[in-house]
Amino acid sequence: MIKLSAAPWIASFNAGLFFLWGIFLPFWSLWLEGEGMSVSAIGILLGAGMLTRALGSMLLMPLAKRSEQLPPLLSWVAFASLAVLTAFLFLNNYFWLCLLTLTLNFFVATMIPVSDAIATRWVSRLGIDYGRARVSGSVAFIISSSLMGIVLSRYGTPSILYAAIGAALLTLLLSWVARADSLEDDASPVADAQPKGRLFKVLADSNARRFILATALIQGAHAAYYAYGSLYFRDIGFSDASIGYLWSVGVICEMSIMIFGMRWFRSWSPLRMLILAAIAGAIRWALVATVDNVVLMGLTQSMHALTFALAQIAVIRYIAHEAPASQAISLQALYSALSLNLGTALLTFLCGALYADISGNIFWIMAGLNLLAIPLLAKKTAPKGAV
Numbered sequence: 232m233i234k235l236s237a238a239p240w241i242a243s244f245n246a247g248l249f250f251l252w253g254i255f256l257p258f259w260s261l262w263l264e265g266e267g268m269s270v271s272a273i274g275i276l277l278g279a280g281m282l283t284r285a286l287g288s289m290l291l292m293p294l295a296k297r298s299e300q301l302p303p304l305l306s307w308v309a310f311a312s313l314a315v316l317t318a319f320l321f322l323n324n325y326f327w328l329c330l331l332t333l334t335l336n337f338f339v340a341t342m343i344p345v346s347d348a349i350a351t352r353w354v355s356r357l358g359i360d361y362g363r364a365r366v367s368g369s370v371a372f373i374i375s376s377s378l379m380g381i382v383l384s385r386y387g388t389p390s391i392l393y394a395a396i397g398a399a400l401l402t403l404l405l406s407w408v409a410r411a412d413s414l415e416d417d418a419s420p421v422a423d424a425q426p427k428g429r430l431f432k433v434l435a436d437s438n439a440r441r442f443i444l445a446t447a448l449i450q451g452a453h454a455a456y457y458a459y460g461s462l463y464f465r466d467i468g469f470s471d472a473s474i475g476y477l478w479s480v481g482v483i484c485e486m487s488i489m490i491f492g493m494r495w496f497r498s499w500s501p502l503r504m505l506i507l508a509a510i511a512g513a514i515r516w517a518l519v520a521t522v523d524n525v526v527l528m529g530l531t532q533s534m535h536a537l538t539f540a541l542a543q544i545a546v547i548r549y550i551a552h553e554a555p556a557s558q559a560i561s562l563q564a565l566y567s568a569l570s571l572n573l574g575t576a577l578l579t580f581l582c583g584a585l586y587a588d589i590s591g592n593i594f595w596i597m598a599g600l601n602l603l604a605i606p607l608l609a610k611k612t613a614p615k616g617a618v
Contacts, residue, residue, distance in 0.1 A: 234411040237353040241346070241364040244305075247405040248342055249368035251312075251398035253375030255339060258383065258391045259332070265388030266328055276332055278583075281576035283333045284340035285568040291341050292564030298352045298414045301560070305345045306406040312338040313399040319392055342402070344567030347547065348560055352414055355551040355559075362544050366489035373482060433561045441607045442549065442562070443569050448604040449509050449542050451574035452516060452597040455582045463591050467523045477528060481535035488540035496541070501549035504541055506608050511537035512601035520594035538601075546570075 235243060260273050268276070291308060295301045315335045322331065353359045375398065382390050433439050464474045488495075496504055515534040522528055550562050578600075586593050 234409040237357050237410070237412040238359045238364045240408065240410050240412075241350045241353070241359070241361075242367040243408065244346055244402070244405045245365055245368035246371040247398070247402040248346060248371075250371040250375040251339065251395065251402050252343075252368075253372035254379050254391065254395045254398055255335075257376050258379055259395075261383070262388050262391040263328060263332070265391075266323060268325070268328060274583075276329055278576060278580060280333055280336035281572055281579065283337045285572035285576065287337040287341035288344050288564045288568035288572065292344060292348070292560060292567070295345075295348070295560055298349075298560070301345055301349050301352070301414065302406070302410065305342060305349070306403065308338050308341050308345060309399070309403040309406045312342065313396065313403050316392065316396045316399050320396075339399075340572065341567075344563050347567070348563040349414065351547050351551045351559060351563060353412060354547060355556075357412060360493045361547045362489040362492045362540075365543075366486050369482060369486045369489060433558050433565060436558070439554070439558060439562060439565070441610065442554075443565050445505065445509070445604040445607040446542065446546060446566060446570040447574035448600045448607075449505065449512055449538065450570050451578045452512050452600040453539065454575050454578035455516075455586070455593045455597050456519070457575070458579050458582050459586050459593065463519075463594075464528070466590065469525055469528070473525050477525070477532050480529050480532040484533045484536035485540040488536040488544065492541060492544050496544075501545040501553055502608050504545035504548070506605055508537050508539075508542035508545065509601045509604040509608065511541075512604075513598045516594040516598035516601065520591050520598070 260277060263273050263276070264270065291304065295304045312335065315331055315338060318327075318331055350359070350361050350364065354361050379391070379394055382394060434443070461474050461478075464477060465471070469477070499507075511534050515531050515538055518531045519528070522531065546566055550559055550566075554562050581596075582593055585596075
């Protein structure tokens with residue numbers, strides 16, 4: 232049996248997972264439209280799907296009470312994702328399209344925090360470079376979304392479902408690859424105290440509450456960009472080619488932090504990294520609201536390396552080294568559920584309600600959210616170090 236050590240295992244699984252994500256995230260709305268669903272119904276369904284992603288993290292992650300239970304949970308969720316996608320081949324009326332899409336969001340998105348929780352454990356025990364292991368996911372996302380665009384132009388929207396099923400099968404197979412490095416928790420009172428780290432008990436810790444709220448503000452502030460960035464760029468006169476270039480700049484710079492972030496920020500505490508991400512977010516979104524030159528907008532896009540990638544690395548490092556061991560799995564679940572999914576979903580709904588009236592000024596609100604995160608992080612006291 233082939234066994235992979237920690238970093239190659241995380242890199243290979245992330246490649247499979249984000250290859251699937253690169254099909255599902257950009258193209259699922261097109262597949263739903265091809266099945267006869269209206270644009271307005273798709274918008275509501277995708278918004279509701281973001282909420283079910285949060286539920287997936289909150290309901291499924293606590294099933295793993297100890298670190299060694301995470302890989303079986305990951306395989307189970309990967310299998311469920313494949314089963315739901317396969318069900319679309321047989322159940323495709325309006326009711327089933329809605330129910331299965333919500334269920335698919337519930338399972339597919341949950342694989343991300345589960346795999347991140349595995350990576351966090353290895354960061355803590357083995358000191359692996361999370362960013363370098365994770366960059367394979369960014370590369371896979373770019374490859375899959377690019378290939379899917381070519382396939383879509385040749386074979387039409389039905390190809391989206393078949394490609395997603397194939398990618399889900401690959402992800403499941405990669406989840407079964409054996410691991411050479413152990414994930415077992417230490418036999419110590421701290422490690423055995425995992426029940427203490429259940430979700431709501433973790434939120435009773437003021438440090439955890441500030442951490443979740445601050446990261447929700449930083450990550451959620453991307454909502455306007457994800458939902459309306461391309462539309463806004465077009466409204467201020469950028470060509471479609473320029474818009475594609477701007478998105479590519481963001482992804483490339485994100486990858487640079489994933490690859491070199493451990494070296495560049497080796498002496499930084501996770502909280503200092505998050506404060507830098509919040510400051511960068513305040514500057515980035517304020518500039519997006521004011522500049523109309525494509526070159527200057529490209530500079531704001533390069534800041535995605537700080538506002539998203541650096542924040543993600545800081546979160547993993549914080550959970551691995553600063554948070555109490557008994558909170559690790561639950562804190563990972565809460566970060567995924569509340570900071571990445573629920574926070575972004577609620578702010579997406581807010582942006583949807585305001586964008587038609589205030590257009591690019593929505594980004595001033597996003598800048599303000601980052602400013603609110605800074606005092607939360609500055610007040611925070613971590614067990615093993617301070618900012």
